Amino acid sequence: MALKSGNSQVFIPSAGFEVMETDYWVYSDVIRKRSTVHTGRCPYCNKGRGFHHLVSGRTGGEWSGPFFTIEEANDFASGLESPVHLCTHCMKEIEQ
Ligand SMILES: [Zn+2]
Numbered sequence: 744m745a746l747k748s749g750n751s752q753v754f755i756p757s758a759g760f761e762v763m764e765t766d767y768w769v770y771s772d773v774i775r776k777r778s779t780v781h782t783g784r785c786p787y788c789n790k791g792r793g794f795h796h797l798v799s800g801r802t803g804g805e806w807s808g809p810f811f812t813i814e815e816a817n818d819f820a821s822g823l824e825s826p827v828h829l830c831t832h833c834m835k836e837i838e839q
Pocket of ligand 1: 788
């Protein structure tokens with residue numbers, strides 16, 4: 744099973760490591776003409792590898808990233824011609 748369910752254990756290395764911040768990815772869907780911002784941890788994003796292996800035959804989108812701040816990702820997405828959405832799956836835990 745590749746999917747993790749929730750927050751079981753989070754290990755934060757204390758020294759000698761640069762703690763990996765959340766990374767952000769922009770998915771441009773050329774079919775639906777919209778762009779969606781995800782975190783790399785999102786199962787729909789999967790660090791830019793996407794979920795197309797779950798939806799066979801579905802293509803037409805493109806991942807851009809990683810971006811290291813949500814502003815960067817938003818900036819990039821705003822430069823595309825499609826309206827920008829935040830992923831309702833992974834972004835709701837980020838919204839303050
Ligand atoms: Zn997402």
